Amino acid sequence: MNAVVRPRNLQGNRACALAAIEAGCRFYGGYPITPSSEIAECMAAELPRVDGVFVQMEDEIASMGAVVGASIGGVKAMTATSGPGFSLKQENLGYAAAAEVPCVIVNVMRGGPSTGLPTRPAQGDVMQARWGTHGDHPVIVLTPASVMEIHAETRRAFELAERYRVPVVLLYDEVLGHLVETVAAPADAGASATRRFASGPADAYQPYRPGADGIPDMARPGDGYRTHTTGLIHDEDGFPTQAPARVGAVMARLLGKLDAHRDAIERAECVDCGDAEVVVVAYGITARAAARAVAEARARGIRAGLFRPITLWPFAERAFAAATRGARRIVVAELNAGQLALEIERLAGRERVGRLNRLDGEPLAPAAVLAAIADAAGATGER
Amino acid sequence: MSDTATRQIRLAGTGGQGLGLAGRLLADACVAAGHAVAQSQTYEPTSRGGSSRSDLVVADGTVDYPLVTALDALLLLDQAALEDAPALLREGALVVTDAALVPHPPAAQGELHALPLTARARELGNPRVANMVGLGALVGLAGWPAFEQVERAVETSTPARFRELNLAALRAGRALVATDASAA
Incomplete structure (x- = not known):
């Protein structure tokens, strides 16, 4: 409760x-x-x-x-x-x-x-x-x-x-x-995920053999399961291998293990993206400024929207594509020299993407984002 | 929500003057009065000295953008903390300064009250409660939030051994502006 x-x-x-x-x-x-x-x-x-x-x-x-x-x-x-x-x-x-x-x-x-x-x-x-x-x-x-x-x-x-x-x-x-x-947070939002520990016969346990979801069960110390942990590339038994066929299989599972679960992992917020000519991409404190700027742009008759990744990596590519499908211009606002912008340019094409960056230790203010939106809207010929 | 739907306050001085604490107490008083608050802070990487400020955005609903964009009130305890405040002051903003430590207060835009905040704190026995004197003066002049809410925040959130001194300083600040207002 x-x-x-x-x-x-x-x-x-x-x-x-x-x-x-x-x-x-x-x-x-x-x-x-x-x-x-x-x-x-x-x-x-x-x-x-x-x-x-x-x-x-x-x-x-x-x-x-x-x-x-x-x-x-x-x-x-x-x-x-x-x-x-x-x-x-x-x-x-x-x-x-x-x-x-x-x-x-x-x-x-x-x-x-x-x-x-x-x-x-x-x-x-x-x-x-x-x-x-x-x-x-x-x-x-x-x-x-x-x-x-x-x-x-x-x-x-x-x-x-x-x-x-x-x-x-x-x-x-x-x-x-x-x-x-x-x-006004719930006093306690309830129990969180418990770790899936190994169960079943101990002699058959392989510490890195994946379950149906691609994720292996961990052995809880004291439960009697034999395990081995290393930073070396390891096979399902936990011990190192450099055999190319095994390394290839192990790495494929490791690097792909999040893919089947991206719907559960990815999270993003879209504000007014449906008919937006200009979509701002922003996160963290910059997204707060961008939300204000988008609202003010709308009040001025500019069809602006906000795409706010909450899961930054893996990037919510499908949600982003849907949010920006109709946008002529995308503005990536961030407090760096242009980092997420690289990913957005990869996904949307460089010609559609503009950057708004600040590096002097101060946050981007709503007015700065609004000005970038107005510039971008001008470039689309909307204003 | 636009800027005009919020009230924005800056408490500024140097590190060690207790502006962070004063901001937290004022934020607690605002919540007790039924408002939503966003309180941010900016300080230098030194525990004493360097500019230090605590900004509040107070709204009746939720605060969308949590940083100040146009100040309704400014408490300034040191000249070094003036920074960008003059550009942020709204027309008619309330400005309370320490008369001795702020020789060049921001001009024109606001209603200026240069007060002996640190001097009054020293008379009470500890110059470090100048933050409470200033807070009392600011709230006394603004008439908001209710002074009693600020007193309650001081009572509940400051250490027992400083409680009476802090309350005395807060009330001394209000008394300063009661005098100031009648003299004006």
Whole structure:
């Protein structure tokens, strides 16, 4: 039963931590970094109350290692960081992708590169979230745009991580991390996905033999199943192989395992796209500015729409195609030099796509997006 | 929702002056009064010094765009935090400044009240409650949200050992503007 609590003010980072605990997260390995530190602060306070474990590790490399280890140990686990720490976590994130270890990594984006702009927002880690670790690998990236949605998508991050045995990155910007919004959230949205542990005869268990859904069952330590975990490419028995036929089959399953589930993974919001001449693509805090800009453009008689990916990777290609089918121009607004724009250009063709970028540590304001919409509408000859 | 359907407030100063806390308390008071709030903050990567501000967007329904675009009220505790505020002030906006720490307040656009906020806090025993003095003055002048809601937010959300001092500072701020208004 969902008891609705009265409206209260909740910070984005705090919403993330509380949702993680609701989702059943019982291990946090982290190293605090602005602008994500409130997540660690909240987890340190709250996890012991639910018999969970909080460990502040010596650095981000170790914290990601601890998260992977805790998850192999049978516990839902997460970490949170920002750009510099996200860079350090990449090696062990890749290990989680290869060994199919469920885990949630939060990256509250600040200006980069390097230590960059510690307290200012950016959206510069869009490609790093997809391709930051070496080698072809599956990963899911979610990008909420409000405090309420941080709560919902954090819960969903754990669902997806456990169900598909994949690292899930929750990616949002400094503004949303520190934003306090009035929310009327359910006190507890109910139980989250439980991990599907191996059952059946122990002597027949193969740790990486996929089930009907393409996902292998994990062995719970202590249940008596023999397992082996490695970052080396491994066969269904968990042990390394370099035999081309086996490597080909193993990689095909690993890289394709999300494909059959994209309807469940992909999520996007379309606003006024039906008859739109100009569609803005935006996510995170930029989507909030774009929503206002689209409404104001409509009020001025410009047929504008908003396509807002909530699942950033894998990108919601079919929803995007449907939303932009009638659009003459597409404007990709983002706080980077043009990262998601590359994907949009790939899908829609470069001639239809314009870019609106900001890199000075300030968010894009509604007026800037509105001006870009008006320019694009002018280019379509509509105005 | 357009800008005109919201009330937008900025509390600005330097790191350590307690603008983040003041913003949170004001946001809590607004919610208690039945409004929806978005409160954002901007600060420098230093725990003391550097500009620091807390912005509020207050609406009767939901807040669509959560960052300020046109200010109805500005509390300014340090000249260094003026930044882009002058360009954001609406015609007739309420501006409350610390008279000693803001030698060059924003000109013309608003209703300016240069007040001895930090001096009054010092008289109360601790210059660090200048944020509460300023908040009391701002809410006293704006007449909104209800002063009692702000008092309640201070009571419930500040540590016990500072509660009485914070409340005294808040009320001292209101008293400053009661005087200011009668003198005007």
